[in-house]
Amino acid sequence: MNLDLPKMLDIIEVMENYVIKIRPPEKIRHKLDINYKIEGQNVILFEIRPMFKHPELTTESAYAKATYLKNKNKWNIYWMRSNLKWESYDPCPQVGTLREYVELVEEDAMHCFKG
Numbered sequence: 001m002n003l004d005l006p007k008m009l010d011i012i013e014v015m016e017n018y019v020i021k022i023r024p025p026e027k028i029r030h031k032l033d034i035n036y037k038i039e040g041q042n043v044i045l046f047e048i049r050p051m052f053k054h055p056e057l058t059t060e061s062a063y064a065k066a067t068y069l070k071n072k073n074k075w076n077i078y079w080m081r082s083n084l085k086w087e088s089y090d091p092c093p094q095v096g097t098l099r100e101y102v103e104l105v106e107e108d109a110m111h112c113f114k115g
Helices: 005-022 098-107
Strands: 033-039 042-050 058-069 074-080 086-088
Touching: 005 033, 005 098, 042 098, 058 098, 074 098
Parallel strands: none
Antiparallel strands: 033 042, 042 058, 058 074, 074 086
16 A cells, blocks of 8 residues: 555655755765655665765665555654664554654664664
8 A cells, every 4th residue: 555645745744854964965965865765654764875885776674664554644654674684663562643753763772773
């Protein structure tokens, strides 16, 4: 199920403003950049870096995910473990808004999202 247009516009506004705030300086973005993507009910934050053995290619590494629960009007929050599996963010597994999601990721009190 996809998100409705008003919800999608809210997501884009929140995420674009957040990513603009946290992206590295333009002069190093070829070595490290941050972006987000919307996949179904999920909003995923990820890093973009050159591949180690093939620096002309890039790789994306997801580190935070929010999944929208339409029936509850809530967002479940997840972080990416080193085994590449999503795990619920136990200090605060659910929030009411996407703004709360990006605030949790930015605070990163448990050092789960950015290490």
